[in-house]
Amino acid sequence: MKRIYTVAALLFGMLAVFSCKKYLDVIPNGTASLDDVWKSETNCQQFVNTLYSQRPNKFYGTTFAPDLLGGGDWISGPKGTVQYFRYKSLLYGQENANSSYFQYMTSRSAPAGNATYPIYKMIRYCYLLLDNVTKVPNISKANLDSWRGEALYLIAFYHQTLLEYYGPVVLLKDNINLNSDDEMDLPRSPFDSCVSFIAREYDQAAQLLPATRPTAQLGYATAVMAKSYKSRLLLLAASKQFNGNAADYANFKSKDNTPLMSLTYDKQKWKVALDAAQDAIINAESAGFKLYTHFTGASLSAFDQGEMNYHDAFCEPSYNTDEFIDVNAGQTNVQVIQQCSGPRVILPYNASSFRNYFTPTFDAVEAYYTKNGLPLNVDPLTKNLNLYTVAPGDSTALLNRNREPRFYASIGFDRGKMAFNNDTLILRCRGGELQGDLGNDNLEYQGCTGYVMKKYMHKSCYWNNTTKANIYKTYVFPSLRLAELYLNYAEADFEYNGSLSAASLTYLNKIRARAGLPGFENSWALVGGIPTGEQLRQVLRQERTIELMMEGRRFFDVRRWGIAAQELGKPQKAWNLKGKTVATFYQITAMQETGIRIFEAPKTNWLAIPIEELNKNPNMVQNPGY
Amino acid sequence: MKNLQLCKCLLLLCLLGCARAQQTYGQSRHGTLKGIVTSQTDSYLSDVTITLFNKSGLLIANTASDSLGMFEINMLEVDSSYSASFSRVGYKERRIENILIKAKGNSLLAKMERRDTSNLSEVVVVAYGTQQKKANIVGSVTTVEPKDLVVTSGSFTSSFAGKVAGMIAVQKSGQPGADASNFWIRGIATFGSNTSPLIVLDGVEIVPEMLNSLAPESIKSFSLLKDATATALYGSRGANGVLIITTKTGGDMNGKMNVNLRVQGGMSQPTRLTPVADGLNYMKNYNEARTNEGKPDYYSQDKINGTANNLNAYAFPSNDWYHILFKDRTFNQTADVSVSGGSSKVNYFLNAAVYNENGILKRQPTGSFNTNVNNKKYMFQSNVSGSITSTTRIGVKMNTQIQYTHEPYVDPNTLFNYAQVANQTDFPAFYPTSLVPNAEPGVIYYGNAPNWDGGVTQVNPLANLNKGYRDDYLSYLTTVFNVDQDLPFITKGLKARVLASFYNKTFSDQFRYNTPTYKTMNGYTIDNNGNYNLNLIDIGSPGSSYFTYGVNRAGKREVNFQGSLEYENRVFDKHTINALVLYHQKQSDDNGISSAETDILPHREQGVAGRLSYNYDSRYLLEYNFGYTGSENFVQGKRFGFFPSYAVGWNISNERFWSPLKNKINLLKIRASYGKAGNDALPIRFPYLTTISTGAALSNLNLGPNYTAPSGINLTGIGNEYATWEVSSKTDIGLELGLFHNLNVIIDFFQDKRTGIFMQRTSIPNYVGYDGTLPYANIGAVNNRGVDASVEYSRNFGKDFFLSFRAAFTYAHNEVIDKDEPPLIYKYQSVIGHPINTVFGLEAQGLFAGQDEISKSPTQTFTSGVKPGDIKYKDQNDDNNVDGNDVTAIGNPTIPEIVYGFGPSMRYKGFDLSFYLQGTAKVSLLMANHHPFTDGARTGYNIEKWISDDHWSTTNPNVNAAYPRLSTTINQNNVQSSSFFVYNAAFLRLKTLEVGYTYRKLRVFVSGTNLLTFTKFKYWDPELGGVDAQGRYGNGQSYPLQKTINVGVQYNFN
DSSP, X not given: OHHHHHHHHXXXXXHHHHTOGGGGOOOOTTSOBGGGGGGOHHHHHHHHHHHTTTSOOSOSTTOSSSTTTSSSSEEEOSOSOTTTSTTHHHHBTOOOSSOOSEESSOOXXXXXXXXXXXXXXXXXXXXXXXXXXXXXXXXXXXHHHHHHHHHHHHHHHHHHHHHHHHSSOOOOOSOOOTTOTGGGGOOOOOHHHHHHHHHXXXXXXXXXXXXXXXGGGBTBOOHHHHHHHHHHHHHHHHSTTTSSOHHHHTTOBOTTOXXXXXXXXXXXXXXXXXXXXXXXXXXXXXXXXXXOOOOOSSOOOHHXXXXXXXXXXXXXXXXXTTTEEEEEOOHHHHHHHHHXXXXXXXXXXXXXXXXXXXXXXHHHHHHSOBTTSSOTTTSTTTTTSOTTSBOTTOSSBGGGSXXXXXXXXXXXXXXXXXXXXXXXXXXXXXXXXXXXXXXXXXXXXXXXXXXXXXXXOOTTOEEETTTTEEEOOOOOEEEEEHHHHHHHHHHHHHHHHSSOOHHHHHHHHHHHHHTTOOOHHHHHXXXXXXXXXXXXXXXXXXXXXXXXXXXXXXXXXXXXXXXXXXXXXXXXXXXXXXXXXXXXXXXXXXXXOSSOOBOOTTGGGSOOOOHHHHHHOTTOOOOTTO | OOOGGGGGSSSOOXXXXXXXXBOOTTSOOEEEEEEEEEETTOOBOOSOEEEEEOTTOOEEEEEEOOTTSEEEEEEEETTOEEXXXXXXXXXXXXXXXXXXXXXXXXXXXXXXXXXXXXXXXXXXEOGGGOEEEGGGOOSOEEEEXXXXXXXXXXXXXXGOTTTSTTEEEEEOXXXXXXXXXXXXXXXXXXXXXOOOOEEEETTEEEOHHHHHTOOGGGEEEEEEEOSHHHHGGGGGGOTTOEEEEEEOOOOOOTTOEEEEEEEEEEEEEXXXXXXXXXXXXXXXXXXXXXXXXXXXXXXXXXXXXXXXXXXXXXXXXXXOHHHHHBOSOEEEEEEEEEEEEEOSSEEEEEEEEEEEEXXXXXXXXXXSSOOSOEEEEEEEEEEEEEESSSSEEEEEEEEEEEEEEEEESSOHHXXXXXXXXXXXXXXXXXXXXXXXXXXXXXXXXXXXXXXXXXXXXXXXXXXXXXXXXXXXXXXXXXXXXXXXXEOTTTSTTEEEEEEEEEEEEEEEEEEEEXXXXXXXXXXXXXXXXXXXXXXXXXXXXXXXXXXXXXXXXXXXXXXXXXXXXXXXXXXXXXEEXXXXXXXXXXXXXXXXXXXOHXXXXXXXXXXXXXXXXXXXXXXXXXXXEEXXXXXXXXXXTSOEEEEEEEEEEEEGGGSGGGGGGTTTEEEEEEEEEEEEEEEOOXXXXXXXXXXXXXXXXXXXXXXXXXXXXXXXXXXXXXXXXXXXXXXXXXXXXXXEEEETTTEEEEEEEEEEEEEEEEEEOOOSOGGGSOXXXXXXXXXXXXXXXXXXXXXXXXXXXXXXXXXXXXXXXXXXXXXXXXXXXXXXXXXXXXXXXXXXXXXXXXXXXXXXXXXXXXXXXXXXXXXXXXXXXXXXXXXXXXXXXXXXXXXXXXXXXXXXXXXXXXXXEEEETTEEEEEEEEEEESOEEEOOSOOSSBOSSOBXXXXXXXXXXXXXXXXXXXXXXXXXXXXXXXXXXXXXXXXXXXXXXXXXXXXXXXXXXXXXXXXXXXXXXXXXXXXXXXXXXXXXXXXXXXXXXXXXXXXXXXXXXXXXXXXEEO
16 A cells, blocks of 8 residues: 555656646746837936947047047057057058958957947937837827937937948938848948938937037937037038049949949039038027137236137036037046046156156147247248247247147147146156156157147146045036037138138137137238138138147048048157257157058048948948058 | 585686685684686676575675675675675676585685677666666667776866767866866757757756766766767757766675775876077067067167176066976875665665865965965765665765865966966066065065056066965755655556756855055166166055955756656567656756846756667667657747657677677677757847846936936847757667677767757848847758767786777767858858868968069958068959958868777786877867967067077078067967968877786776877967867966876775
């Protein structure tokens, strides 16, 4: 009997288990799925936040994007490999289809250190939002409009970002059905189609977005941002490099022989750009944007007031809502730039202190006007001098004397003054000096030109040698500011009309007046009046370069002007950094480089389409030169 | 030759020695029976079970013969007669009747005859613990004698390579506690996420690490289930093969006990190292690289001369990092004791083993703690079973493994890498406090050069070694409880079995580390006496004298339940039937501290399995198996899969017509099987869900005056409701051959077709917007084919000399049949048609001799500015551009396709000698990250000696140099994966060598492993291979494999 019980127990046990039908019902109820996004405004707001998250960070010190240090106006010292200072890949011929340090179109592990921004993924998210936002229960009209506007704005913004880096791109006009092969073979759209698509998206966004945001929401898209980026876009589209450039792009066609760039110059594009700039300016000004000025009550000369206005625009207000239309407010970026650029204030060498490492180039130094508001080679004050010499009895080169306020606001030089630690620091940049070369090439954080960046350094910065802490100023970087719109207008005006209208002069003079310079006409009156034609074009470009110096704009400006190879491929100058005396320091030498400068045009104007993308899509074509 | 009665037996009996009768006061007189068992060819037979019965047939004693064939049974009644039975697998059972025990005892010699059909009555453990007679097996199962897997290190799995037919195994590290081999049954047949076989210990699924620490002494049987017949029962988990290990149990030894003791100590040292250039050559080469880049010399002639003349050890250092960190050899100890015994009611087997293994790092006098690696392992096996009734038996088997590991805070592999790459001349290992002004007591001032990139100081290997330590505790515990119930009252041969098992892994890691204090020399002065005064300055952040503390916790637990009914080998006339039906379920949970839902939710499996086998007269064999298993990981309705298998076999040698040949070809069997198994391990959980992650702060959006980073929502996975397991269709044709009763050959030809391999789509263009979250799908297919074979031979020559020989061979060649690939790639770029781990890269054509050649050659696009001395590549698609589209298969797979081994074992009187050679073939090695001076991120790296000795330079413009032109930065053209850096990693090595001497029950031995290696690849031990799957270590820069020499004693008594 005992056995039978045992058997019965065993069989019963087995049956009991067999009956556990639900055993495999392990359901991850706590795992959120896409449907949860549309269940409340709170969730949806978070999803909207995400839409912003893949804008390439252009201000991080070692640069996720090549704009800041790769534009020829600002550069890091010779130490530091491409893996960390990715912009160098563009200066030293390392960008190619096999490996790009800027992976905005594909993501893969190689090369090590690449910056990855899955931009198209964010565009897909934007469409996901547009397709589903109405599902959110009881959504307010304000949120509905704003979120749709933000999605449209970001669709435009992301496409524009791709267009700026890659040229004509595949336009993602709606989300693609994964189960359809045909839709996955989209070709690149011609440049002009890209531009008009993006412009249209900006227009639609502007209709839905508020003009400005309340303080707590600063950072979200506005109608002014949409209009302003559209102005930037249309200026790019009208520029020489991309408007009828048959020399570079005659053979740049899609697989079905559609030319991807218009090969005939269309002057009308400047009119479109002019109108867009005008529209943006009107929108911005009526929303309250104006050039930043900083009056402390102290009576200052126009020159000094201008220097203060310009310098403080960047680092005095914690959020410059006067002038900055779109910003990068990541404080890590703000700190890294201050740490990397600030003057070395402690010896022995200490890498955690200010590093003296990102320095303005000679191209930047020489671009600034004289105090009369004229180029160095035009102003009678300077044009006949050897600016690389030191005047008898003086302590610094003639190049650093008699310059405009923005020069002194932005550039620190040997024996020049710099506000630091709420005091005045006299910079000493010669060999062996505190801000100079340390005589040991192994020390990474040393500059390569003999200058110091002042533009983003606030007077309150200092190094606490007790706590070994760098004290920074918090503020926001301008991604797009009002002055750029004024300059866009003037450039488009000149290119379309061949001369500067009164409106252009007004806008240029707003910029000059803020910076303590004489009016454009007044300055040029000293040398026989405003130049014309090509000379005026060069002047306007210089005007723009100076105003937007070290803001990452020159990277794109030299490209669209078609002068990238000439500007970025040429040998770079530096003072003789090892020189310890006036006589030895103030000699022009070749700037020490990490690699060998190679800038192939038109190739390096754009990034390479990654080889994987070419292989995945039969309709994809490579950029010229790669 | 005294006892005539025994002559009647079929056995030859003879007196071997004297036995004493013993008399104890007040009790009956006792005598001893001693004996020796040999085969017909006079070789000693160990492991023969000797069972002694008294006149009335009661079992009196049960024992086994030792390695010299000897046995001894005490406490027998004098003047009584007994009968003895001798049994051993592969031999006919012998009975000796009427053994009369005299006052002086008795001795006998038993000769045993091999079974006609070779070792076909041997039983083999197959799926779910069932034992099948080898003769009737139609599946492909490799069994290995546990003694052949005894190794001299604590790594059990390192014995697999070349010894187990059907197993591909490679060892990738020699670090104590981390030296397990990677192994695959019949190679790799999938590029899915799981390539490992299922490992089952006494019915419990265990992880390879646990297998690695199993004491070989505790293993009774070791079976490798290779084809579908054997694995289909495991359903969706059997695709990669199954390894079944059963531990020993005690026997009915009439209350007696058998004790086995092994103690050994040994020495180990690296098999091979990669020398680096000395300081002078390094500086010379670095300057040469600078010259190549048009830059001035970096190391001045003063610095070079000063170093050459050893002017001052701190101003002109030249460090031998390897010998600062590592010693030449280290010592290890092992002890193992096992006890078994039992009676007819209860029996037991106990095993305890302890391993103490040390690393080759030096204990630093400068540090305050032991910096060497130490791994202590304690392993226990405790098996007890007892009969409750005459038909009911219950048993408990427990395996406990406890490991304590002490190691440097910085991973020893990393330290080894640092010692290889660190700069020797820029700074000394440390500055003595006498040289440091205001030195704080107790602080070590390590040397360093200021700054790599990113503000991090250079790597000082010594500072890293002394940074701290890590103490790990790892325990594995398995407990199996089973009840076996015979059901003869229902029908004869029917058994029910219930098994519950528990598995627990606990891992706890605690580490303490501090930050080293660094100094660098910023010039020096020499005083009048010629003394150097160094100007030492601080660099980096100041170090800490205290230790920072951290912990990690991990673990896993598993509960498994099985219930089965088996109808066992019921014989009806000539028909034999065996049937099994089994239910199983398993749940495993994470013991870690993760709070992610996917880690908290249990993993569950559930299923039924069954077997039906039939044979007719042991001639015609048929078998059908199935597994029907389900997993919680799939969407409802798609959880269960059915995996059947079919097999047939024919024992030709059992046919009547074969009898004339039987003496020469004693065994000939052919068998064939076909069936399916699954692989349900996926890289993601709940693949049907489109998941999002919430709450992560976004870095690119900062709102308002406080720059607040709001949180966002990201899509983390794109669901695929159709996701399911991959399916393996296995075909196997086997041939078993026995010749002259002493040579056995088994050959299996196999094919494993995998379909539905779960992979992330790779053909979707980026603009579709799935970057980083590409959907998964069951797309891939792989065909894996090959052959595995084993040969065994044993023979006695005369009375004193015994020789055996074993060989195993495995060849597994897979080809990818289908994989989601970009549609436009060139045929030569496709992995389809190539093995899974094939090396891909550019085809190098030597080095460019001159500018002319560069101009005439296709443009190499990896960098603008190719120069003479750079690697020249073949333009595969003739588009006059060398780019990523010219990448093609450039070698064999990095996992060997052939693993083989062979070796003899011989004995002359008390002396024994055995050795085993093991090798691999059809394997490539891709060298990566062996570039001098920089790894791309850091500069200031060293240069390896072979590169220093033979690279292209203006003075050595050799287009066939071992390394291209030097550069101080990464030259993208020269660091591409290419055939320039692909080497043949085949090797043959003397894997084991053992010499022993046995005196009675004591054996003394000396053994060695990895003593000699023959290979074309000279830079490091080729078994380490190139870059590992994670792109690090291996590659000659990880902890080297060890050669060991051990001395030990073994003692067996009962």
